[in-house]
Amino acid sequence: MTHRKIAGIVTAVLGLCAIIAFFNAGMDTPLLSWPLTAYLGVAFSIGWSTGIPNFLAYLLAALLFILVAVGFYKLGSWVYGLVFKRS
Numbered sequence: 713m714t715h716r717k718i719a720g721i722v723t724a725v726l727g728l729c730a731i732i733a734f735f736n737a738g739m740d741t742p743l744l745s746w747p748l749t750a751y752l753g754v755a756f757s758i759g760w761s762t763g764i765p766n767f768l769a770y771l772l773a774a775l776l777f778i779l780v781a782v783g784f785y786k787l788g789s790w791v792y793g794l795v796f797k798r799s
Contacts, residue, residue, distance in 0.1 A: 715792065715796070716789045716792050716793055717789065719788045719789055719791070719792035720784075720785040720786065720787075720788040720789035720792070721785065721788075722788065723784050723785065723787060723788020723789075723791075724781045724782075724784040724785040724788060726784075727780065727781070727783075727784030727787075727788075728777070728780065728781055728784065731750070731777075731780055732746050732747055732750045733746070735749070735750035735753055735754070736749055736750055751773055751774070751777065754773040754776060754777070755769045755770045755772075755773035756769070758772050758773055758776075
């Protein structure tokens with residue numbers, strides 16, 4: 713595995729942790745239940761604001777977290793490529 717992929721994975725994990733911490737800021741839930749609480753909160757927000765069926769809200773919430781992880785992965789590998797450019 714190249715260093716660029718490792719930097720992307722580390723950035724994706726840190727980005728997801730930051731998003732989950734942002735969604736759980738000020739709540740009284742234990743740390744281990746933060747990912748589930750964030751996921752259910754996003755699914756509720758999508759379902760409540762749009763009025764779509766529950767299964768579709770859960771699917772869109774999962775897709776949103778996947779897209780965020782992919783976006784952070786691409787950002788991390790791109791920044792690593794900029795910083796450690798090889799000629």
